[in-house]
Amino acid sequence: MSELEYLSVLNDEQKAAVVHSGSSLLILAGAGSGKTRVITTKIAYLIQQKNISPYKILAVTFTKKAAQEMKERAVKIEQNAQYCQIRTFHSFGSYFLRRYYAAANVDKNFTVYDDDDTVTLILKANPSITKKQATHYAHLISLAKDYCLLPDDPLLDSISSESFFRTVYEQYENRLRETGNVDFGDLILLPYLVLRDNENIRKSVHNQFKVIMVDEYQDSNVAQFKLLELLSGVKENSGTYVCVVGDDDQSIYKFRGAEVQNILNFQNMFPNTDVIKLEKNYRSTQEILSCAQYVVENNKGRLGKNLISARGKGKTPALVFLQTQDDETEFCADIILQSAKKGIPFSDWAILYRTNAQSLGFETEFMHKKIPYQVVGALKFYDREEVKDIISWLSFIVNPKDEISFRRIANKPARGLGEKSQDKIVEAGLGKSLLDQCKNISFSKKAKEATEEFVKLAESFISLLPDLMEDEKKKSLVESALLDENAEEEIETPAETEADETEKENSSYRNLSDYIKAIVKDSGLYEYYKEKDELFLTQKVLNLDELINSASSFSYSREGLLDFLDHVNLDRTLETEENSSTDKVTLITLHNTKGLEFKRVIITGMESGIFPRDGKDEADMEEERRLFYVGITRAMNELYFTSCATRKLYGHINYTNPSLFLNELDSKCLRVLGDVPEGFTLVKQPKQKQAKASLSEKYCKGAQVYHDDWGYGQIISAKVSDEGEYTVKVAFETGGIKTFMPEYQSHSLLVIE
DNA sequence: AGTGCAACTCTTTTT
DNA sequence: GAGTTGCACT
Numbered sequence: 126m127s128e129l130e131y132l133s134v135l136n137d138e139q140k141a142a143v144v145h146s147g148s149s150l151l152i153l154a155g156a157g158s159g160k161t162r163v164i165t166t167k168i169a170y171l172i173q174q175k176n177i178s179p180y181k182i183l184a185v186t187f188t189k190k191a192a193q194e195m196k197e198r199a200v201k202i203e204q205n206a207q208y209c210q211i212r213t214f215h216s217f218g219s220y221f222l223r224r225y226y227a228a229a230n231v232d233k234n235f236t237v238y239d240d241d242d243t244v245t246l247i248l249k250a251n252p253s254i255t256k257k258q259a260t261h262y263a264h265l266i267s268l269a270k271d272y273c274l275l276p277d278d279p280l281l282d283s284i285s286s287e288s289f290f291r292t293v294y295e296q297y298e299n300r301l302r303e304t305g306n307v308d309f310g311d312l313i314l315l316p317y318l319v320l321r322d323n324e325n326i327r328k329s330v331h332n333q334f335k336v337i338m339v340d341e342y343q344d345s346n347v348a349q350f351k352l353l354e355l356l357s358g359v360k361e362n363s364g365t366y367v368c369v370v371g372d373d374d375q376s377i378y379k380f381r382g383a384e385v386q387n388i389l390n391f392q393n394m395f396p397n398t399d400v401i402k403l404e405k406n407y408r409s410t411q412e413i414l415s416c417a418q419y420v421v422e423n424n425k426g427r428l429g430k431n432l433i434s435a436r437g438k439g440k441t442p443a444l445v446f447l448q449t450q451d452d453e454t455e456f457c458a459d460i461i462l463q464s465a466k467k468g469i470p471f472s473d474w475a476i477l478y479r480t481n482a483q484s485l486g487f488e489t490e491f492m493h494k495k496i497p498y499q500v501v502g503a504l505k506f507y508d509r510e511e512v513k514d515i516i517s518w519l520s521f522i523v524n525p526k527d528e529i530s531f532r533r534i535a536n537k538p539a540r541g542l543g544e545k546s547q548d549k550i551v552e553a554g555l556g557k558s559l560l561d562q563c564k565n566i567s568f569s570k571k572a573k574e575a576t577e578e579f580v581k582l583a584e585s586f587i588s589l590l591p592d593l594m595e596d597e598k599k600k601s602l603v604e605s606a607l608l609d610e611n612a613e614e615e616i617e618t619p620a621e622t623e624a625d626e627t628e629k630e631n632s633s634y635r636n637l638s639d640y641i642k643a644i645v646k647d648s649g650l651y652e653y654y655k656e657k658d659e660l661f662l663t664q665k666v667l668n669l670d671e672l673i674n675s676a677s678s679f680s681y682s683r684e685g686l687l688d689f690l691d692h693v694n695l696d697r698t699l700e701t702e703e704n705s706s707t708d709k710v711t712l713i714t715l716h717n718t719k720g721l722e723f724k725r726v727i728i729t730g731m732e733s734g735i736f737p738r739d740g741k742d743e744a745d746m747e748e749e750r751r752l753f754y755v756g757i758t759r760a761m762n763e764l765y766f767t768s769c770a771t772r773k774l775y776g777h778i779n780y781t782n783p784s785l786f787l788n789e790l791d792s793k794c795l796r797v798l799g800d801v802p803e804g805f806t807l808v809k810q811p812k813q814k815q816a817k818a819s820l821s822e823k824y825c826k827g828a829q830v831y832h833d834d835w836g837y838g839q840i841i842s843a844k845v846s847d848e849g850e851y852t853v854k855v856a857f858e859t860g861g862i863k864t865f866m867p868e869y870q871s872h873s874l875l876v877i878e
Numbered sequence: 879a880g881t882g883c884a885a886c887t888c889t890t891t892t893t
Numbered sequence: 894g895a896g897t898t899g900c901a902c903t
Contacts, residue, residue, distance in 0.1 A: 188892045215893045237893090256898080309893055344892075381891060480889055482895095502891090539879070695893060716890050738889065752890080775888060776894040 129174075131166055131202050135159075142401045143167045146175065149359075149395040150368040151342075151388070155432045156417070156758035157408025157722065160370050164338060165195055167368070169203035171336060179208035181335040183356075185217055187344060189696040191720060192216070195340070210334070214349055216695050218312030221319075223687070228323055229315045232305025234523040234687060237694040239508075240267070242529045243297070243308050249528065249551075250300040251293055262293045269294065270310025271382025273317065273348040303556040305526045313348040320355040330356060331363035341719075342371030342391070346382040350394075359395055367395060373428050374421050377716060377752045379744075389428065406432045406758075408722050410439020413764050415794040417757040423789050424747045432758075433831070433875050442757075442764035443796045444731075444787065446805075453767050454490035457727055460765070461496055461710060464725070471497055475711040475723035477756050479736040483729065484712045491710065501713040505697050511654050511665040512672050518644050519690060522586050523683060525558040538653040541575035550576075560584070586644055589634070592683045637679040637689060645669050715756045726760035728753075731768040732781035753786050770802060824853050824867040829877040835863060837877075 132140055139159060142152050143166050154160035168184065171177040186192045192213050199206035212220065219237070226233045238246065240263060247259040247266075254262075269275075269284045276295040284290075301308065307315060320327050337357050339345065345353070357365045369391060376385040392398040406414055411434035418432065447453050461474050476487055484500050491498045506512060514537060517530035525531075528551050536542045546568060554562045563580045567573075634640045645651045654665040679689040711723065715736075730736055737749035757764060768783045783805050792807040821843065824830075828840045838857035845851055855874070856862050865874050 186892090191892080213893065218893095239893095240891095312893075341892080377890080378892075380889085381893090482888080536879095543879085697893080714890065716892085719892075749890095773894085 129170075131169065135162070135166065136405055138401055138403050138405070139163050139166075142403070143170050144174075145368075145399060145401065146366065148397040148399055149366070149391075151391050151395075151398050151400045152368065152370040152403060153400060153428060153430060154370050154372055154403040155406060155430050156372065156375065156755070157406040158403035158432070159405075159407055160340075160403060161191075161195060161198065163403070164340060164370060165199040165202060165206075167338070168199040168206050168209060172203050172205050177336060179205045180210075181333065182206075182209040182338075183217070183334040183336065184209060184211045184338040184340070185214050186211075186340040187213060188720070189213055189216070191340060213695065214345075215309060215312045216691065218316050218352075219691050219695065221316040222307065222312070225316075225319050225323075225326055228319045228326060230302060231307055231311075231315065232524050232526060234683070235306045236520040236524060236527065236530075236687075236690050237312065238301070238306055238308045238529060239694065240309075241508075243267070245529055245532070246300055246304075247293060247297050249532075250296040254293070262290060262297075265290055266294050266297060267308070267310050268382055270308070270314045271346040271348055272384075273314060273351050300528075300555070303526065304528050305524055305556075306520075306529075310348070313346075313352055317348060317352045317355060320352070327355060327358065327361075331358040331361070331365060334365060336366045337368070339367075339369040340371075341375075342369040343373050343376040343385055343388045344371075344378045344383040345387050347384050347387075348382075350384070350387045354394065357395075372430070373426075374424070374430065374751055375719065375755050377719065377748060377755060379748050385426070389426070402430060404430055404432055405435055407435050408761050409758060410434055410436050410762060412439045412441045412794055413757060413760050416442050416764065416790055417754050419791050419794065420750060420757065420786060420789050421754045424750055426747065431875070440763055441794065441796050442760075442766070443798050444766045444768070444790070445798045446783070446800055446802055447767060447769050448771065450486055450730075450769050450772050451490075453729055453769050454486045456767060457487065457729065458490050458494045458496055460727075462494065469725075470708050471710045472708045473724040475713060475718070475721075475726050475759065477713060477715050477718060477726060477728045477759070478730050479715055479738065479752075480730075481714055483735075487712055487729075496710055497708060498710040498712055501711055502717040506668070506671070507693050507697050509665075509668055511650070511668055514650055515641065515645055515648075515669065515672055516690070516693060518586070518648055518650075519641070519686060521559075521583065522590060522644075523686060523690070525560045525583070525587075526556065528559065531559045534648070535579055536575075538649045540578055541571055542579055543572075546572045546576065582648065585647070589640065589643070590683055590686065591681070634681055636681045637676040637685050638673050640681055640686075641676050642673045645673065715752050718759045719755055722759055722761055724761045725763040725765075726756070727765040727767060728756045729767045730772070731766045731784040731787055732772060733784055734774075734779070734781055735772065736784055737786065750786065750789075820867050821851055823876050824851070824874075830855055831875045831877055832857070832863075832865075835859065835861060 132143065135143065139162070142150065142163050152160065152163065154163070164184065168182060171182060172179050184195060186195060192211050196206070196211040199209065199211070210217070222229050222231060222235065223233070226235065243263045243266065244256065244259045247262055248254070248256065265285050269281060272284065274281050274284065276291055276298060281291060320330065334356065337353065339353060353367070354360070357363065357367045359367065369388070371388045373385055373388050376383060379385065392400065414432045414434050421427070445456060447456060457476055461471065465471065478484065481503055484503065488498065488500065507516065514534060517533040521527050521530040521534060531551070532547050535547050549566060550559055550562045553566055560580055560583055563576045568576060634643065651666065651669065654669065657663060658666050676689050679685040736753070737746060741749060766787065768787065769781065771778050772781050773779070783802060788807065790807055795807060797807070824840060824843060826840055826843050830838050830840060832838065832855070835857045836859055838855045840853045841856045841862070842854045843851070851868060852864055852866050854862060854864050867874060
């Protein structure tokens, strides 16, 4: 085959991963090893060279951002990649459930309940418990669903052995099914159950998707694994090609049900899996990668990788010891300002911390010194009260069985439809349209008037929302029928469709924004929040405008509205253009940095009790260590660590010790600036016998090596010295022969495998 | 139903 | 120390 242009930019391993076929594939992609490039190129390659229909390719990611980026980059290489299903796991679940809603026993127009909604529903299903308990159970239920455990599963004990928990879980499930809606866990769990119990649907899906790829596989949970298993039909000889990409060293979401065993055991669950490692790192300099390597090698349960930089040695990372956290924020501000004087943009810099609370100090200091910054992930636009109110209206309009949304909007602004009346309406007919219930129940005169007002309002909103045009409907019917053969369909709602044009005649609104605008106004919430804004100097009306704005690209129809609600519910962040384009320092938690990169990174709060946090068992420590690894590998050119002697915590000043992780860094890959606290040493790597054995295997006679200063060479002899040190002689291509001790030089003398 | 004050809790959180 | 929650009071 002739060398294709887009293949020629790949290294050998990347290329192998792209052209691989025939069996399942596990790509172990180290940080910064170009894994997105590999996946997107693979998608293009499958379409162009392997003649795979793009409709038959499914790629799932964990974040919307990742999905968007993947799609954009794939389409850049191959236009037809736009017809692939490239979605987040949860968005795929939603897409699946809208198609097979009947088999899943959910409402066709379901919306997704968030964690708060779950708590409320638990409380309503079981009024005797406190809110605190409900929150606790909500957490357990979500975990149970992540592990694919139903209320009657004996294994539920592994989540909690409390017998009452089963009761709460079961009551919650019943109540949730009555609403017709789903929670986050259901978006994975229900598709799994549908596939498990319906052979015909399973067969049809196996026909639809012949290629399935999963990104960030190390953070998949048990339910996601089981779903993948059924989607791929691996046990039924479906012939579907499965390719998962991940890095076991970057698994940081165990507390949310991520199961690192999924990637460690992948080869057992998918027989004949080939494994390709991507270890060439194009992001960071070698000194930064050495730090990362020293740290992560302290973990036991890992597949093992060794990142090699394609960018040379670079600047040695620096560790700075400071007295107080005020010194820390000042240090960060000053180093950024100094660099700014040299013309380095603010956007080169990222401040990383373990907990959100730590951002505050930086915000005040940066404000003072006029350093522009953005806090990533902290503000959750769609969690704001006023925004949730409107979302509740919209959810109720598409699904009037939605108890939670009903309760939220029924009496806001106050119209005399209080909680007692709401209870009456809801409990009189669980699982029925609450609007119908409103009409069927007899109230006192006051409550009756209030209820009538609410019903009138809701019905007028509903009547103004058209379904898709008949033509569109027919088209989607045909599509469904054709599903097995050739699942051609629109993946995303186009911004402007012909349907929009025709619909103009049917109503006064041009697009979904106008419709939502009308709801904001007519519901009385606009006035309600306008008054609040004036009283408390808030910006709630502004947020409502923002919400209205964000709907402008969705079509004005029931389907468009459902799309919009999915968009909102399945991505809690609202991207505003100013955030991404201007020159600002990024303040961000370590968790949120996954998938990102910055030229200059400062990892702050390197203190015991902060990072790693207290009360961690050994497994948790390994996860914290992976988090540290993720943080380090975000840096491209410069990396700093700061550690304070004292830190204010919950209003008290605490004397802290340097983080244990700092001791795991070798003095060779770290400069220490400032005073070193008493008793602190950068220890050399613990020399275990095992390490020595593998060292002599790795650095064996004949092995090809690369050295930072000397270039490429080959080991011509190896022996254990009189002092018991393992030494090797290397003949370099340049002609020189040098002796090395791999135990101490493994980061500068690299074996090429 | 809305306000005020005491009590409480305080990781990380792609979806 | 700060932000949230819950209860009591009007």
